[in-house]
Amino acid sequence: MSKKGILLVNLGTPDSPSTNDVRRYLNEFLMDPRVIDVNPAWRTVLVKGIIVPFRAPKSAKLYKEIWSDTTGSPLMHYSILQRDALQKRLGAHYMVELAMRYQNPSIDTALDNLKKALVESILVIPLFPQYASASTGSVYEKVMRLVKDWPTPPNISFINSFYDDDLIIKTFADNARKYNPDSYDHILFSFHGLPQRQLVKADHTHSHCLKVNDCCQTITDKNQFCYSAQSYATARLIAANLNISDDRYSVCFQSRLGSDPWVKPYTSDVIAQLAKEGKKRLLVFCPAFVADCLETVYEVTEEYGAEFRHLGGExxxxxxxxxxxxxxxxxLERMVRNSIQPSPAASSF
Incomplete structure (x- = not known):
């Protein structure tokens, strides 16, 4: 009996914290035209001539801070656990593969494994709760580019986003309850940043994004695929689950690159303002990530933590x-079962 293929895809991680491996990872990541969406010639100069030569050694040092000798990077460690747990839940009629958009295990290898297994269909789940062209969109493009030359490709479908999934919201909220959110002065929902121009490109009406007051505060037909609008929606749902009032939390965006304007407000600016207001204890969510990684474990805990304490926070x-x-x-199991109808041959299982 044919199996159904499931492909989980996360962003990626270097193969090791060495400068060479980090350089290789950054080159592949930043040369993606959906990530740095500028003229190809300028992107090459910018990435290979400026960003990577300076950033790779610094990033390698940071990766060494979070790297485990036994399990590697946190993102890889948890991604493997997610794959294995989902495979166990789904059983023998499914084949779950894990891939990284950049580096290893590659999408090429994962798709080849599914092809060799003669799966009857492939459901691709990009592991990004909020849709963005630079993440989910890039996975779509990569997968379709690879399978377009297959003589007989199976049915292929995608999960677009899951920013408002009630189980996702519950998981984040449950994780926070152990810290007693009411005991903190303020709650931050810090999402990964994107250039504003990428949000504008997602507005097919050309009349909503950054042209309407509070354009991201409510999900509508016009901004249903907007990363920022979906981020605000995720934050609202988690806050509601925890009974956090609007005045006790802020939404912000981290990890800026370059001089072009990115999605605002910036996390560093919000932290500075909260310190100025006399806030001492902050509880921070990073709901753009399904697995802890450099941007959560180090950037929030170490870098923003040090910045906040320097400004008077605790x-x-x-x-x-x-x-x-x-x-x-x-x-994840519900996404799969709701997206893939059982075949007649499997109906008795």
Whole structure:
């Protein structure tokens, strides 16, 4: 009996924290035209001539801070656990493969494994709760580019986003409850940043993004695929689950690159303002990530923590990501079963 293929795809991680491996990872990541969406010649100069030569050695040092000798990077560690847990849940009639958009295990290899297994269909789940052209869109493009030359490709479908999935929201909220959110002065929802121009490109009406007051505060037909609008929606749902009032939390965006304007407000600016207001203890969510990684474990806990303390604050507590939470695996299993109808041959199982 044919199996159904499931392809989980996360962003990626270097093969090791060595400068060479980090350089290789950054080159592949930043040369993606959906990530740095500028003229190809300028992108090459910018990435290979400026960003990577200076950033690779610095990033390698940071990766060494979070790297485990036994399990490697946190992102890889939790991604493997997610794959294995989902495979166990789904059973023998499914084949779950894990890939990284950049570096290893590659999408090429994962798709080849599914092809060799003669799966009857492939459901691709980009592991990004909020849709962005630079993440989910890039996975779409890569997968379709690889399978377009297959003589007989199976049915292929995608999960677009899951920013408002109730089980995802519950997992983040449950992770926070152990820290007693009411005991913190303020709650931050810090999402990965994107250039504003990428949000504008997602507005097919050309009349909403950055042209309407509070354009991201409510999901509508016009901004339903907007990364920022989906991020605000995720934050609202988690806050509601925890009974956090609007005045006790802020939404912000981290990890800027270059001089062009990125999605605002910036996390560093919000932290500075909260310190100025006399806030001492911050609880921080990073709901753009399904697995802890450099941007959560180090950037929030270490860099923003040090910045906040320097400005007079006392504590920045990270709420861990979805990682290998059984409730997150519940969510993935539900996505699969709701997206793939059982074949007649499998109906008795």
């Amino acid at each position: 504590e920045v507590q990270l709420v861990e990501s979805l990682n290998d939470s059984p409730t997150f695996i519940d969510a």
